[in-house]
Amino acid sequence: MSILNVKDYGILGDGATLETAAIQKLINEAKDGDTLVFPKGYYVTGTIGLRSNITIRLEKGAEIVGSRNMEHYYDCGFYHNEMKKTISLIYALDCDNVTIEGEGKIQLSGDAFMDFDTYLPPELKDYNITKEYAEQMVIAVVNRPTQPIFFNNCKNVKITGIKVFNSPCWTMVFSNCENIEISGVYVDNHNRIPNNDGVHFSASRNIVVKDSTFLCGDDCFAATCITNWNGVCENMEISDCLMSSRSAAIRFGHLESKVRNIVVKNIKIIRSNRALAVFCGDNGYVKNALFENIETDTKIHAGYWWGKGEPIVVCGADVNGEISDVEFKDCKFVHENPAVFVGNKGNVKNVTLTNCEFKQEDGSTTEYYKNKLDLQPNVPNLIPHTFDKSESVFVKEVENFKIQ
Numbered sequence: 001m002s003i004l005n006v007k008d009y010g011i012l013g014d015g016a017t018l019e020t021a022a023i024q025k026l027i028n029e030a031k032d033g034d035t036l037v038f039p040k041g042y043y044v045t046g047t048i049g050l051r052s053n054i055t056i057r058l059e060k061g062a063e064i065v066g067s068r069n070m071e072h073y074y075d076c077g078f079y080h081n082e083m084k085k086t087i088s089l090i091y092a093l094d095c096d097n098v099t100i101e102g103e104g105k106i107q108l109s110g111d112a113f114m115d116f117d118t119y120l121p122p123e124l125k126d127y128n129i130t131k132e133y134a135e136q137m138v139i140a141v142v143n144r145p146t147q148p149i150f151f152n153n154c155k156n157v158k159i160t161g162i163k164v165f166n167s168p169c170w171t172m173v174f175s176n177c178e179n180i181e182i183s184g185v186y187v188d189n190h191n192r193i194p195n196n197d198g199v200h201f202s203a204s205r206n207i208v209v210k211d212s213t214f215l216c217g218d219d220c221f222a223a224t225c226i227t228n229w230n231g232v233c234e235n236m237e238i239s240d241c242l243m244s245s246r247s248a249a250i251r252f253g254h255l256e257s258k259v260r261n262i263v264v265k266n267i268k269i270i271r272s273n274r275a276l277a278v279f280c281g282d283n284g285y286v287k288n289a290l291f292e293n294i295e296t297d298t299k300i301h302a303g304y305w306w307g308k309g310e311p312i313v314v315c316g317a318d319v320n321g322e323i324s325d326v327e328f329k330d331c332k333f334v335h336e337n338p339a340v341f342v343g344n345k346g347n348v349k350n351v352t353l354t355n356c357e358f359k360q361e362d363g364s365t366t367e368y369y370k371n372k373l374d375l376q377p378n379v380p381n382l383i384p385h386t387f388d389k390s391e392s393v394f395v396k397e398v399e400n401f402k403i404q
Contacts, residue, residue, distance in 0.1 A: 001033030006043075013041020018067065020046040030054050038062040038104060046072030050092040058104025058162055064090075066148065068112035073145050082226055083146040083169070091150040098151070099158040106149070110168035110193055113144035119192075119303065133365060136246070137303030138217075139192045144168035151177050152227070160184050167196040171216075175227040177204040185212040191246050193217045198243075200224070203231025213242045214249075219277075221250045225257040225284075232258045240266045246305045248277035248313075249296070252289065253323070254377070255281035262289035269296040273307030275333070278314045279378060280321030280347070287324050294331040300365045308374040308382070309336030309366070311358070314398075316348040317378045323347070329354040336366050338387055341395045342375060349399035356403075358392035 004026065007013060011022045023045055026036060032053035040061030046069075050056070058064065066089040067073070076093065078086040089108060092098055119137035148167050151157055152175040163186040164171055171187055174180050182199060189196040198214035201207055203225040214220035220243040223233045243249040249269040252259045257280075269275045275296035278286050300309040307313070311333035316323050323343070333339065335358065341351060373383040373394070387394065395401050 002031065003035050003037055004030065005037050005039060007039060007041070011043065013038070013043050013062070015042030015044060015065070017044065018046065018072065019043055020048060020072065024048050027051060027054065038064065045089070047074045047076070047088055048090055049076065050090065050095060050098055052095040053097045055099040055101060058102035060103040062102070062104035063107055064105070065107045066109040066145070068109045070113070070143050076150070078150070078152050078175070080147065080227055081229070086147050086150060087145045088150040089145055089148045091147070092154050094153045095151070096155045098154060099160070100162060101158065101160045103161055105163045105165060107165050108148045108167045108171070110144070110166040110190060110196060113142055113168045114193055115140040115142050133302040136301045136365070137192065138194045138305065141194065147173045149173065151175065153177065155179055163188070166190060168193065169195050170197045170200045172199045173202070174204045175202045176231060179206045180204060180208070182209045183211050187212070187214045187216065189216045191215070191217045197222050201233055201236070202226050203228035203233055205232070205234045207236040209238045209241065211240050215244045218245065218247045219249070219251045220245045223252050223259050224254040225259070226254060229256045232260065234259065235261045237263045238267065243267065243269045243272070245272045246301050247307055248272070248274040250275070251277040251279070253279040253284060253286040256284045257281070258285050260285070260287040264290065264294065265292040267294045269294065272296070272298050273301050273305050273309065274298060274313055275311045277307070278323055278326060280316050280319060280323050281378065282319045282321055284321040285323065286326070287322070289326045290329065291327070291331060292329045294328070296333050296335070298335045299363050300336050300369050302365050306374065306376040308369040308372060309363070310338065310340050310374070311335040312339040312341070313375070314341045314348060314351060315375050315378050316343045317375050318344060319347070319378060320344070321347065325350045327352045327354060328356055331356045333357065334359045334361055336361065336363055337369070338392050338394045340373060340375070341393070341398050341401060343397040343399070346397060346399035348397070351398055351401050353393070353403045360392060
């Protein structure tokens, strides 16, 4: 086991040289147990692949910088059910014992792949939209890396201490992985770029995310089976984090995903469209989830985002999947629209609110979306619904719903 200073191997860190080939060569030649140390500097690179039993350490002042040229990225060969080609800055396939650590940064250069002059949905251009409203809306994608930091079929992965910025799409993705720890990580993404989830787990298990900050346009934390509909995403603990999102801060379930055994505790969520989202689709489920000591501040953000200021959305509408055994305990919610619990013939069941506080407050864009149910993606369009002014919780077709 050796400590390898990358500058001793022809890697310059000058912020100008494209260093993909030199970095990849060193990774390929490193021995099991080696640590590749990036000292202070700017290391511009395209796609690089990791291998088993190595550590990447970014020292303070070190920054891996993703190229702003799509020609410097390549498809790693994994087929993604939603994104199709998997194009990453850093990826690992079928690897064990991989660590990325340190006090340095990874700059993903997401703004280089966007059209900031076009916002979505385009039909809203016909409205009398204020500058504040327009600046909250989703911008258009030109062409982008789809999974910037991507792991598939990996075991024993740790990402600790680093800062990650400006992702063009799902920032860190773990597909079919086992034994993952993310701690002390700071993710700061542009809040108008679509799909730039902070961390997304798909069909993975034994997951710990703690002591981290996620500031994202899309979901901060998501757990689904989107890369493997036959898998299960399970055994997760998310704790002691700060999150902010234009979509959902924390999301479980999507379409056919099977998700279970969840603990979320000691989380603060600020300026998010949705705080906590639990969804099932046909043939999917979310089971056995505890949300404890959560503080949220949800605001309606304009434009094509899922969520309209709800502190909680638990949704099994229009599907035959199941959501069961979900508890929210000792939580404080400030919100513009109520918490929403909607099932389909009782497929959402055993949901409990224990010692939870709700406070409704209007915001500057409330007038556009107040009194509308947003059940996206299960139900594609907003549903008009006039809430009682004091209503903090909306419940429909949920079996054994309790407030205590």
